[in-house]
Amino acid sequence: MKKPEFTASGDVSADVVIVGSGIVGGMMADRLVAQGYSVLVLEAGLRITRAQAVENWRNMPFANRAGSDFQGLYPQSPLAPAPLYFPPNNYVNVTGPSAGSFQQGYLRTVGGTTWHWAASCWRHHPSDFEMQRKYQVGRDWPISYQEFEPWYCEAEYEIGVAGPNDPTMQSPAERSRPYPMEMVPFGHGDNYFASVVNPHGYNLVPIPQGRSTRPWEGRPVCCGNNNCQPICPIGAMYNGIHHVERAERQGAVVLSESVVYKIDTDSQNRITAVHWLDNQKASHKASAKMFALACNGIETPRLLLLAANKDNPTGIANSSDMVGRNMMDHSGFHCSFLTEEPMWLGRGPAQSSCMVGPRDGEFRKEYSANKMILNNISRVVPATKQALAKGLVGKALDEEIRYRSTHGVDLSISLEPLPDPDNRLTLSTDRKDAHGLACPDIHYDVGDYVRKGAEAAHDQLRHIGSLFNAKEFNITTSLNANNHIMGGTIMGDSAKNAVVDSNCRAFDHENLWLPGGGAIPSASVVNSTLTMAALGLKAAHDMAQRLKGGV
């Protein structure tokens, strides 16, 4: 077992240094340490426990839980803040026409934001890789879906994804291996909803999910605690912490509360070291042969800009001026209504099925595709708010809550933004964190492609509502963020207009990789995490090949 070597002063050397301990960093650490390399992982945030998060969630006031305060239950390091909204801490200041659509909720903690993800493990559609060639919008990937597909398989087996093996229920169906686990079975609500909408082409299918339908790598089978977001109480859902702990068991060292702020480069512009501040604000240096920054779609470009040095005056890896540009997220909205027949949503995991009919087509030349998730989060909380607001008392109150809980539907719709260099992350000139490091500013406009896509989705939803004879049909008017942060270290085929190549290796630095959401050049409409994990595994393979001298 080869381990990083520490000096008496706390400096360290390793074969590989990874900054960030989320799903991407943890999975890469596991892959590389398993091949005999010494690996150091530096994490800005705290190390927390599952039980602590569960208890904190239960102890939050009703208003926080009703408002989906998925951040507040996770203890935060005062030296590495994450965005908070109850009340807002303005750590990330978003401006522009769609500022309200980019209020992200990512965690800075060992294990990362998959502590509170929904475990949706979608693949990009093959068309998503060639948006410019096929639809004359957006950007193309420098590799095809077919070339990338084996890495999707790898990621699905690392996470332990439960998905449908019936091709008619897959999206996309182009696969070279079956899912590692059988799909999470539909509940009553999924079956009923599918029976109504699928004859009309909306194609409600099982969401491929990172949760267990049989015991998997120490994880129990899902017990339908219906609390995937913000914390799975029993660990049946995959979290990045699973790979972090697996890597540690093999000798990787993970240092929490270690905020990287400076990057050294040599005369060939290779990375020689990163510097971090510990929780006493003392600085240390980590030297290595290879480096990866996998800090999150906002924190990675922020660090690259913060670490500008004499030879890289506009930021590390930024000769293209693309670092921090092309920021994307699946801007979304919700549609709610009451059905005639009881749905009984809330039985099983928080997300189970999704309409993918409008995911691809020639219309993408004109406007955004969409996907529509049938949320399976218990409707008891919104039902109670609505019933109380009616002023009901006595048995009538109980009956109203029961009716609304069993007949309520909430659809979560995601849209695809196009990469736009003007949607840009920069460093604040007046806000700094407790280490004195500039906080991120972001300018954001979802663009007309998304706005037109929203209008098309509204028409589809009104049709769906009519199929259910819906009551209290409502579509939210503002677009919300979905925490699928992409684009800030965008992938391409040239250093002229991109930050990384198809292995997520920086064009400017031959031993620096920037895997994760920032590299993704086309948003698609599906959750980005599986793609991030696949990119991380592909990057780890490239690193290992180079460490072996095979490249």
Added chain:
Amino acid sequence: MTPEQSNSDYDVTGTDTNRRQFLKNSLIITAGCLVTSLPFSSLAQNTASSADPLRAFIRVTQTITEHKQVNAELAAHFFNAFVKKVPEFTQQITPLGQLIQADMSAVTFAEKAQAAGLRDLLQQIVTAWYTGTVGNDYHGILVSYQQAWMYRTVSDGLVVPTYCGNGPLWWTAPVPDANSTAVIDAL
């Protein structure tokens, strides 16, 4: 987020043990034997000399919700949270309770409270029992998560989130009759 009060949630939907059931039964006050000997004096920190307001609080709760059973320990926790959160609570709860007449319906009680200028307090009490929280915003005081009454209305078909209801992949079982009033009638 620091909770003001962490009340132990001892009965879990679908998973009651005999011991849990015994504890629950021993602390329930029914409409027929209201506040005889409350076994929670150590819990009612601020209420040792204010038994009447607490008694009124429980009467108000039972009348406005038409629930036959009220957990006395939980009632004391809610009472204490109201004392902390609502400055006029102690002065208002006794007159609110005095509006109650024998066999009064919840709707009639609400109308009388409205006429007496006490409807807002009554609504706060109802909201607290159903949401488990005293207060409507993120400064609210969490009293109970699992025992919030909203979850009881669908306890035959849905788990309280975070709790494991009936084992692995349980949700493929047939759903109950949504029109059944059995679980509500039992409250």
